[in-house]
Amino acid sequence: MRPSFVSFARLWAKASPTVRGWLRAPDAYLLYQLARGGPASGQIVEIGSAWGRSTIALAAGTRAARRERVIAIDPHGGDDWYLAEHDLARESSLAEFRDNIKRFGVDQWVDEVVMTSQAAAGVVANEPIRLLFIDGLHTYEGVRSDIETWVPRVVEGGVVVFDDYDNHDPGVGVQRAVDELLASDLVDGHLRKRFNLCWAYRLRDAG
Ligand SMILES: C[S@@+](CC[C@H](N)C(=O)[O-])C[C@H]1O[C@@H](n2cnc3c(N)ncnc32)[C@H](O)[C@@H]1O
Numbered sequence: 001m002r003p004s005f006v007s008f009a010r011l012w013a014k015a016s017p018t019v020r021g022w023l024r025a026p027d028a029y030l031l032y033q034l035a036r037g038g039p040a041s042g043q044i045v046e047i048g049s050a051w052g053r054s055t056i057a058l059a060a061g062t063r064a065a066r067r068e069r070v071i072a073i074d075p076h077g078g079d080d081w082y083l084a085e086h087d088l089a090r091e092s093s094l095a096e097f098r099d100n101i102k103r104f105g106v107d108q109w110v111d112e113v114v115m116t117s118q119a120a121a122g123v124v125a126n127e128p129i130r131l132l133f134i135d136g137l138h139t140y141e142g143v144r145s146d147i148e149t150w151v152p153r154v155v156e157g158g159v160v161v162f163d164d165y166d167n168h169d170p171g172v173g174v175q176r177a178v179d180e181l182l183a184s185d186l187v188d189g190h191l192r193k194r195f196n197l198c199w200a201y202r203l204r205d206a207g
Contacts, residue, residue, distance in 0.1 A: 004032070004033065004036055004037070004064070005029070007060075007064060008028075008029050008032045008033075008057075008060070008061075011032075011056070011057075011060050011104070012025055012028055012029070012057075014104075015028075015053065015056050015057075015100075015104060016028075018100075018103075019051055019052055019053045019056060019100050019104075020050070020051040020053070020093075020096065021050055021051050021052075021053030021054070022053075022196075023053045023054050023057070023163075023196075024195055024196065026194055026195040027054075027163070027194065027195050027196050027197045028053070028054065028057040029057075030161075030194050030195075030197055030199075031054055031057040031058050031061065031133065031161070031197075032057045032058070032060060032061035033061065034058075034061070034131055034159055034161065034199075035057070035058040035059070035060075035061030035062040035065075035067070035070070035131060036061035036062065036064050036065045036067070037061075037065065038130065038131055038159055039130070039157050039158065039159065039201075040128075040130040040155045040156070040157045040158040040159075041067075041068070041128075041130055041155070042068065042127065042128035042129050042130035042131075042154075042155050042158060043068055043069070043071055043124075043125075043127055043128065043129045043130065044058055044062060044068055044069070044070045044071065044129070044130065044131040044132075044133075045070075045071045045073065045124070045129050045131070045132050045133070045150060045153075046058060046070055046071065046072045046073060046133045046135070047073050047074075047117040047132075047133065047134050047135060047136040047146050047150065048073070048074055048117075048133075048134070048135035048136035048137075048163075049072040049073070049074040049076075049093075049097055049112075050074065050093050050097070051093050051096045051097055051100055052072075052096070052097045052100035052101050052104075053100075054133060054135060055070060055072045055097070055100075055101060055106070055110055056100065056101060056104045056106055058070045058131075058133065059101065059104075059106035059109040059110050060104065060106055062109060063106055063109045068130065069109050069110065069111055070106075070109060070110045070111070071110075071111045071113060071124055072097075072110050072111065072112050072113065073113045073115070073116075073117050073120045073124070073136070074093070074097070074112075074113075074114065074136070075114060075115055075116050076092050076093045076094035076097065076114055077092060094114060097112070098112070116136075117136050117137075117145070117146050117149065117150065118145060118149060121149045121150070126153065127153075128153065128154075128155040128158075129150070129153045129154045129155065129158060130154070130155055130158040130159070131158060131159050131161070132150055132151065132153075132154050132158070132159070132160045132161065133161045133163075134146045134147070134150070134160065134161065134162050134163070135162070135163040135164075138163075138164055138167070138171070138172045138173070138174055139171055139172070139173050140173020140174075140176050140177050141173070142173075143162070143173060143174050143177035143178070144173075144177040144180070147177055147178075147180075147181050147186075151181065151186050151187070151202070152186065152205075154202040155202060156202055156203065156204045156205075157201060157202060158201070158202045159199050159200075159201060159202070160181075160187060160199060160200055160201075160202060161197055161198070161199040162174055162178055162197065162198050162199070163196055163197055164196060165178055165191070165193070165196075165197075165198045166196070167196075178191070178198065181200070182200060185203060186202065186203060187200040187201060187202055187203055188200055188201050188203055
């Protein structure tokens with residue numbers, strides 16, 4: 001068995017039952033692997049952290065390799081669209097997020113940015129990104145805005161990961177926005193998939 005899988009499996013055995021969220025083991029392992037051994041160099045940016053499930057996978061991976069920190073962007077006020085769809089009350093995920101990343105010993109590897117991805121674009125240093133995980137607002141407009149704002153910052157050969165490409169619930173527009181990205185010259189046109197996540201590699205800027 002690969003050592004990285006053993007480390008991940010130990011982590012996930014504790015995180016999965018105690019950290020709220022939707023991310024499943026195969027997807028968490030993909031994020032862990034990309035953070036630990038993925039291509040290029042630069043920041044890791046996560047859009048949509050919620051209670052920290054994916055943040056912990058990313059941060060544990062990069063910590064294991066002593067690589068870059070994770071910039072975890074989320075207004076933590078709840079996803080209005082998701083809450084309305086599922087008839088849930090609005091509740092901040094921030095306290096639980098902080099508690100979770102501390103409990104898993106990755107708080108020193110995470111820079112929290114408590115604002116929307118659009119607002120964060122003006123605050124986060126405009127430095128190269130090697131791994132971008134887009135899991136914020138899932139509407140077509142939301143994902144398209146995240147793509148337009150953040151994908152140009154990803155370095156050539158860096159990875160852009162999305163959640164919920166195959167989710168066709170009303171209001172979810174990940175697939176449409178990702179397909180438009182694939183047809184552009186920002187990423188290679190080949191979408192890789194594992195469970196609920198999909199990813200593509202950033203191409204060199206045309207200009
Ligand atoms: C599906 S959850 C993220 C789940 C998390 N990645 C995980 O795997 O545990 C979506 C999150 O996106 C956040 N969100 C909603 N609109 C956002 C925006 N404009 N910018 C950044 N995050 C946003 C919500 O607050 C919510 O926590």
